[in-house]
Amino acid sequence: MLLSRFWYGVLALALGAAVFILFVAAQLYNRSGHRAMSEALGADSSAVEWFLNDDARKRSSALIRVALNPALRTALAKSSTEAKPGPDLREKARVALRSATEEVPADLKFDHVWAVDSSGRVIASVGFEHREDWELGGYPVVADALHGWIRDDAWVWKGRILRVVARPVEQDGNGEPVGAVIGAKIIDDTFARAVTKRTGAAVGFYAEGSRVASGAPEGFDKANLDQITQDLKLLDDNKDYIEKGRSEVRAIGKHLGVVYARLPGEAWELGAGYAVGRLAASVDSPFNFLDKANNEDKGKVPTLLILAAVLGLAALGLVFSFLEHTRPLHVFRNEAARFAKGDVDVLAPSRFRGAYRKIAADINDGVEKVAAKGGAPRKAADLEQVLGPIPAQPAMSAFSVPLGPGDTRPESRPSYPKPMVSPRGPTRRPGSHPLSGPPPARESEDPVEAVEEVSDAAIAISASNPSAAPG
Template identity: 30%
Template sequence: MFLSKIWFFLVTVVAAVAITIALVMPRPAERAAAIQESKSVRTACLVTQILLTDNARARIQLTSEFAQAVRELKLSNTLVEASKGDIVSGEANATGRKELAKLVASVSGTKPSFIWLLDLRGRVVARSNPEDPTYGDSMRGYELVQDALDGYVRDDLWMMADGLYRVAAAPVLTRELDWAGAVVIGQTVDQEFAGSLSENIGANVNFYVGSDNVASNKPIQIHKDVVAGSQELASLEAGQDCAVGKILHVTAGQEDYAVVSARLPGEAGQQGAFYSVYIQQARPLTFMGTLKQVKKDDLGFDRFPWLMVGGLFIALMVIGFLFMMREVDGPLKRLGKDAVALAQGDKERFNEELHRSKYGSIARSVNIAIDKMQRDAKAAKKDLDQLLGPMPEAGGTDAAASALPPIGPGGDLSAFSAPPPSEFKFGSAPSSTDLGLTPPPAATPGLAAPIITPAPADTFAELRGNAPRKPAEERTPPPIPTKRLQGDNAPLKRPTDSQIVPDPVSVPGLSGIDADILGEDDDVGEATRLFEGRADSEHELQTIATDGANGATYFQEVYEQFIALKKKCGEPIESLSFERFAKKLQKNQEALIAKHGCQSVKFQVYEKDGKAALKASPVK
C-alpha cells in the first residue's frame, strides 16, 4: 500500500497544483492585458498627437496655397485698399466674398469650415461662410493673426463661440511682394474629425476645452471622470502627457475604459483644451470567466494538446492501477485463494510468507486462531480421555480429538461445533474466534482408533453457505449449542451438565442424553463410534445395571446381545471377550454416573450401518 499511497498523494498534489494554476493563471493574464492596454492607449495617444501635427501641416500648406491664390487673383489689391480706410468698405467685402467662393469651390475633399480674408489692420474683409456676412471686425487680437500679419505662417487651435477649431494663417502679399493682409483657414473639431482619428488609431477620442466636451467619436459618458483626471496634466512637463500621464480607469455603463489625456497646444490649450484617448478594457478574467471565453476553436487538435493530455491521463491511471494491483488486488487475491484452500482442507494454516503488510497480519491472526483452536481441541480430547478412558494411541491425537462428538458425556466439545456463518470474522482476535470450521481430519484407515463420524449437524460447506442445505427432515438435529458467542473477546465457557442434559420427562425411561458405543475392540481393528441419536427401539435393552453384582449380569446380557448382533451383521467376534467388554462398559458407566450424577446407565445394542453398535444412556 505504500506505493499506492505515495502515488495517490502525488496525483492529489498534481491535481491541487493544476487547480491552483487554473485559478491563478487568469491573474497574470489580466496583468499582461492591463499592461498591454496601457501601452495601447499610450501609443494611441502619441499617434493622435502625430496625426494632429500632420493635420496641422496639411492645413498650413492649404493656407499658404490659399494666400498664393489670393495674390494671383489680385484679391490682395483689394486687401491693400481696404487697409487704407478707417472701415472696411462694402465693395471690398463683396469682392472678397465672390473670390473666396470661387476658391472654396476649387478645394477638393473636406472643405474648410471658414476662410477669412484680413487686411493689414487685421480686420475681416470677407468671410467664406455665406451664413455670416459680417465684416470689418478686427481679428488682430489673435496671436495667429498677428503672426500672419508679421509675415509668418503657423497653425493654432481656437476655442470660438461655436466650438473648437483647428486654424492656420498665412500672410498675403501683392504681386509686388508688399504686405496686403492675411488669410485664415479654420476647420472645426467635430465628431467627424474625432471619428476619423479614432479609425486611424484604433481607439476612441474625445476633445475637451476646460470641462466641456466639444467633440467625441462615441457618445460614451466618461467626461466627468476624464475632466477630473485631467487636472493632473498641469503638473507634467509639456509634451510628455501621453508618455507619462496617468492612465485613468473609468466606467461607463457596464464597460471599463482605460483613458489617457494630453493637453492641446495653442490658444485653446491655454484655455484648458485637451484630448483623451480611451480604449475599452477587457473584463477581469476569473477562472469561470476564462472558461466562458473558451471557443470551439480553442479545443481543436491544432490548438490544444489533446494527445499529450490524454496520454498523461492514461499513464497516470495505468500507473495507479498497477500500484493497486500490486499492493491491493494481488495480495487480496492470494489471501482469498489461501483462505479457500484453508476452507477446503488443502491447507491447515495460512502461509505467512506469501502475505505481506496488512494481509500478512490477517493471515497471522487467523493462524493464531487456528493454533488456539487446536490447543483447545487437544484439551478437549484430554478431557474426553479422562472421561471415557484413553483412546488408542494408533488413532493419533488429532483423530481422537476430531472424532469427539459435539455433545456427549465425554466432555465439552463445543469448540468443534459449527457456529453460524455470520459469526465468522477474520478480524476477530484468534483467541475469541470460534472458528469451528476446521473439518475433522479423516481417520487413518486400518487403525484401531475410534472412527468418529462427522457431526450430524450441517457440513462445513453448508455452514459456509457454499453447499445446499439438506432438507430439515434429512438433517440430524443440530447439536445443542454449548457456547454462546459473547463478543469477540468473550471467553469460551464450559456449559454445565444441567445445561446439556435434557429433561428426562421428554424421553420417558431415559435420561435424555444417549451415548452409543459402537465397535469392537481396538485389537480387532473395529472402530467404536459414539454419536448422538436415537436407538432403534427394537434393540433396546430394558435391563439396567445398578450395582456391581447386577452389573455383571447386565453386562453379560448386553454382551450376548451385542455378540448376537455382530454375528447377525456378519462381524467377527473372536477378539471381543466378555471381560474386556464388561470393563469398557464399566468404565463408561462410571464415567456417566460421575458426570451426570445418575443412578445407573442403560446400554442399548442396535445396528448401525450394518454393524453392531452400543449406546449408553444415563438413567436418573
C-alpha cells in the same frame, strides 16, 4: 491501498501545480500586457501630436490658393484703405473667397474660412454668419498672420475645439500684407476617426471638462473613452500634465490605460486636449486563454501527446484501483458468501489483505463471543478441517502393548492407561507387609490387561465429548 493513496496524492499535486502555473501565467500575461500597453500609449500620443502638426501644415498649404486669389487680394487691399468697407466690396470679397475655397482638396476642406483686412476686420466668410463689424484681429494667430507669419492654433468656441490656420495675403510679392485668410476645422467624430485611421490609436478630444469627439479602431469600444471625463478632474494635481502638457500612463478601470496631452495655443489655458487610450491584453482567469486563442494557436498545441498522457495516467490509476480495491473486495465478498452459507465456520484472515484481514478477524471474534454468551447454537468444530486428516488405525506408541495370538481388541469405548508402577519398587498397598522382608506370596495373580495406545487425536475426541469417557 498504499499505491492508490500515493497515486491520488500524485494526481492532487499535479493538479495543484497545473492550477498554480495557470494562475501565474495569467498574472504574467497581464503584467506583460500592461507593460506593452504603456509603451504603446506613449507612441500613440506622439503619433497623434505628429498628425495634428502635419495636418496644420497641410491645411496652411491649402490656403495658398486662397491667399493668391487676385480678386480677393484686390478686395482686401481696398478694404484696408477704407474706414468702413461697403456692401459691394464685401460681396466681391465673399464671392472670391467662396470660389477660392472650392479649389481646396476634399480631405483638407475647412468648416469655416474668413478673410480679414489689415485692420483685422472680417470682410468675407464662408460657412459662418457674423455681423459686419466683427473682427478677429485680437487673436494671436490672426495678428501674427497680419504681420506676415504663417500660424496654426486651437480655439475653443462654445464647447467645441477648432483647429485654426492663418496665412497672410499680400497684394504684391514680398510686399506688406493687406490682410489674411483664416481657415478653421471643427474637431468632431469625423476628424477623430481620421486621426484614428492614420495613427491606429483610440483618441478622444475634450474641452471644458467634457468629451467633444472620439475615434477608436476596430475592436475598441468608444464608450471606454467616456471614462476620461471622470478622470479629468484629477489632472489638476498632475505635475507632468500641468508643466509638460502630457501625463504619464494612467489606469482607468481594470485594464484601460490613458495618456492625456494638452493642445498647444489658446486651448492650453482653457484645458482642451486629447487622450489616447488602449486596453491592455489581459485575462480575468486562466480559462480566458481559450477565448483569446485562435485556431492557429490551438493547432500548435500537441493535442495527441496530451491525450495519450491523460489516457496513460487514467489507465495506471485504474490498475492501482483494481489491485488494491476491486480484487480484495471481490475475494472478501466470496468468502463472506461461503461463510453465510455455512460452507466454512470461520473466515480465514490469511486469505485477505489490508483492512479486510482485520475485518475478518473481528468478525470471527464477534461470532465467538456471541456463541459463548449463548446467543447462537454452534456445532462442534470439524477436527479434520482444523487439524487435517486423522488416520483410521493409530500408529504404535510407547504406551501400547501388543495383543497375543487370538486376542481381540475390546469393542468398548477406548480405555485409558493405568497408572505406571514406580521403577524404584513395587507399589505398597494398604495392609501389606513392609518391604524389608521377602514379599508374601500372592493368593492370586491379576490378569495382565492390554494397554491400548491412545493417540493425541483420540484424547482430543474424548475432550470434545466427555460423555464418552469412562466413568
